[in-house]
Amino acid sequence: MSMVDIGAIQDAHSRIKEHINSTPFVGSPTLSAICGAPIILKSEHLQTTGSFKIRGATNAILSLSEAERARGVIAVSTGNHGRALAHTARAVGSKATICMSRLVPENKVSEIRRLGADVRIIGNSQDEAQEEVERLVLDKGRILLPPFDHSDIIAGQGTIGIEIVEAIPDVATVLIPVSGGGLAAGIAAAVKTFRPHARVIGVSMERGAAMKASLDAGQPVLVEELRTLADALGGGIGLDNKLTFSMCQTLLDDFVLLSESEIAAGIRHAYDKEREILEGSGVVGIAALLAGKVAGLHGPTAVVLTGRNIDMELHRRIICGMNNSLEGEK
Numbered sequence: 001m002s003m004v005d006i007g008a009i010q011d012a013h014s015r016i017k018e019h020i021n022s023t024p025f026v027g028s029p030t031l032s033a034i035c036g037a038p039i040i041l042k043s044e045h046l047q048t049t050g051s052f053k054i055r056g057a058t059n060a061i062l063s064l065s066e067a068e069r070a071r072g073v074i075a076v077s078t079g080n081h082g083r084a085l086a087h088t089a090r091a092v093g094s095k096a097t098i099c100m101s102r103l104v105p106e107n108k109v110s111e112i113r114r115l116g117a118d119v120r121i122i123g124n125s126q127d128e129a130q131e132e133v134e135r136l137v138l139d140k141g142r143i144l145l146p147p148f149d150h151s152d153i154i155a156g157q158g159t160i161g162i163e164i165v166e167a168i169p170d171v172a173t174v175l176i177p178v179s180g181g182g183l184a185a186g187i188a189a190a191v192k193t194f195r196p197h198a199r200v201i202g203v204s205m206e207r208g209a210a211m212k213a214s215l216d217a218g219q220p221v222l223v224e225e226l227r228t229l230a231d232a233l234g235g236g237i238g239l240d241n242k243l244t245f246s247m248c249q250t251l252l253d254d255f256v257l258l259s260e261s262e263i264a265a266g267i268r269h270a271y272d273k274e275r276e277i278l279e280g281s282g283v284v285g286i287a288a289l290l291a292g293k294v295a296g297l298h299g300p301t302a303v304v305l306t307g308r309n310i311d312m313e314l315h316r317r318i319i320c321g322m323n324n325s326l327e328g329e330k
């Protein structure tokens with residue numbers, strides 16, 4: 001089985017260190033009191049592009065040759081990977097093409113355009129947008145840097161795991177939002193190298209969790225992509241998944257799924273108690289704790305906050321309790 005190993009993650013860390021923010025670890029007194037264990041928030045939503053995705057994108061683009069950068073990079077995205085690629089491509093004088101489905105929120109699309117990327121909106125799912133990516137790779141020779149199933153992307157996201165074990169040497173549990181599983185695979189690979197007994201738990205939404213469905217089936221499966229507050233966690237893992245499925249299968253100890261109202265409660269808690277603006281996908285670790293869905297909490301628990309690129313009108317509605325929930329919607 002192929003895995004991204006700690007050597008690749010350490011190399012990624014030295015490669016990207018000076019290009020990314022070293023984001024703070026912040027203890028949460030409120031969550032610690034609720035959970036009866038020390039809860040520490042890893043604030044990856046404070047990266048320049050508003051999500052951790054800049055780690056993988058930076059590692060992947062800096063690993064390309066000059067000739068490859070000149071051909072331009074391309075990917076499908078739910079928004080945050082595209083924004084990170086657009087940002088980093090522009091910084092090194094390359095060019096990004098980002099293909100997205102109509103489910104991607106407009107605030108994310110417009111940021112990617114603002115960063116100078118060639119933006120293409122195709123179809124109603126990641127899988128449809130992926131077909132356009134494959135066409136442009138063949139026709140135009142663009143370099144494919146997919147959002148999760150790529151060793152340089154996984155190694156880049158895994159650098160968060162190195163920072164977690166450095167900051168919290170006795171870490172007992174790590175909560176990680178999961179979509180395609182690049183983030184969880186990378187962090188778990190790093191954390192388990194140094195703390196083999198630490199538990200690594202994935203968190204997704206009930207509405208369209210492709211990795212959870214695939215783990216349950218024992219192989220990558222298709223799930224219907226549905227509208228959710230955790231929009232960055234939507235989309236499939238690829239039926240021909242090469243790395244993240246087997247890594248998550250081997251390295252994740254548990255998996256939690258959340259309802260839309262539980263995710264909304266997480267967004268409200270982050271704002272009211274932690275004084276932070278988080279997008280739905282970014283806050284599912286907190287939401288899982290609030291929902292009482294993480295059993296056996298004892299030692300220090302790291303919660304990775306992954307993104308803050310929420311539409312602010314939607315955020316206001318959720319904070320005011322006015323969000324017309326997607327619960328029950330099909």
Ligand SMILES: *Cc1c(COP(=O)(O)O)cnc(C)c1O
Pocket residue numbers: 051053080081147148157177178179180181182183184232233279281282306307308
């Ligand atoms: C991409 C993303 C995730 C999930 O990352 P995967 O590597 O696809 O599992 C979680 N949160 C946010 C905010 C994201 O943008």
